[in-house]
Amino acid sequence: MNPETDTINEALRLDGNAVAGDLQMLMGFDVTLLQAQCRHCRKDGVFASLIAYVRGPGIVLRCPTCEGLVLQIVKTPTSVIVNLEGMARSEIDLTNR
Amino acid sequence: MERIQWQLARVKSIVQETPRVKTFTLALPHWTPHLPGQHYDLRLTAEDGYQAQRSYSIASPPEQTGEIDLTVELIDDGEVSAYLHEGITVGDQLEVRGPIGGYFVWRDAMKHEPLLLVAGGSGVVPLIAMLRHRTKIGATNPTRLLFSVRSVEEAIYRTELEEMAKQDAQFELLLTYTREAPAGWTGYHRRIDRTILTDVLNRFATQPFSFICGPTLLVEQVANTLAELGLPADTIRTERFGPTGT
Structure with missing residues (x-):
């Protein structure tokens, strides 16, 4: 592990808020309040608090607790590929708060 | 929550807030009331089709209708913020979509x-x-x-x-x-x-x-x-x- 690269990665990371526009356009609803469970550590959390890495060729969302891979999004010129493998369960509260 | 679409906003005014920060007031053809804390995505497209996209928080309150204020800090090596700060003038058009996000909002x-x-x-x-x-x-x-x-x-x-x-x-x-x-x-x-x-x-x-x-x-x-x-x-x-x- 390179400590300098680690620090840069830490400073560059965003959160679920930053990818909400892409997902809202795709799914037609706001994902930030989605309650999601990490398949790796089984911890529940709100989508907005997932750690987001957006500077690569795709978007990677990781669990803030165990850093396990929760979701990947890759945009191609003609499609969007979403991998939800790391999400054990998700629930949206329709009362909107 | 409504489905959001890209729309072309017109730059109505630009205010220099600090040496590295400007506020862009954008007039929106399809303005919808936002919640304080929400953001818009802004997308730039180059002539060769290359696109860069960033999220910018809304500074204006929802009482300011028909337009939004986006306050943007000039980031070193920031391809989008540098273009906004140096390449955009009043009257220009910018592609935006929003408002986005229901988590980081004060209701x-x-x-x-x-x-x-x-x-x-x-x-x-x-x-x-x-x-x-x-x-x-x-x-x-x-x-x-x-x-x-x-x-x-x-x-x-x-x-x-x-x-x-x-x-x-x-x-x-x-x-x-x-x-x-x-x-x-x-x-x-x-x-x-x-x-x-x-x-x-x-x-x-x-x-x-x-x-x-x-x-x-x-x-x-x-x-x-x-x-x-x-x-x-x-x-x-x-x-x-x-x-x-x-």
Whole structure:
């Protein structure tokens, strides 16, 4: 592990808020309040608090607790590929708060 | 929640807030009311089809209809912010979509709860929307903004915030200067730490709901410390801006 690269990665990371526009356009609803469970550590959390890495060729969302891979999004010129493998369960509260 | 679409906004005015920060007022053909704290995505497309996209928080309150203010900090090597700062003039068109996000928002239902806002640098942008809206609806909940900036010159909206604090007995502005403090300054003069946060929490009679926004490392450190100091995790909301500087 390179400590300098680690620090840069830490400073560059965003959160679920930053990818909400892409997902809202795709799914037609706001994902930030989605309650999601990490398949790796089984911890529940709100989508907005997932750690987001957006500077690569795709978007990677990781669990803030165990850093396990929760979701990947890759945009191609003609499609969007979403991998939800790391999400054990998700629930949206329709009362909107 | 409505489906959002890209739309072409027209730049109505540009204000230089600080040496590295400008506010762009965009007139929107399809304006919809936003919640304070929400953002818009902005997309630039080059002639060869290359696209770059960033999220920018809305600074204006929803009472400002038909348009939005986006306050943008010029980031070193930031391809989008550099273009906005150097290549955009009044009358130009920009592609945006929004409003986005329902998590990092201050809702009217929260107007009776004490409110703690913590910002680092341009992280103050979504928080000023909350404060402007709070003033518009005449909320009287105890509210404090802890705002970390390098120097006086870099404190975005400083005059407005100081005026707000004078007019509103329930609002307190707490600045901390991480580099140069003005002459005679007796307030905080360091990065936000556990002692500052303890001090700020002690000014509240009851535990506040909190919103933290700014550079990623500041946001994470403040959120962790507030949780250690006893604030329930579900009353601490965060938004990371990445490597912006304070």
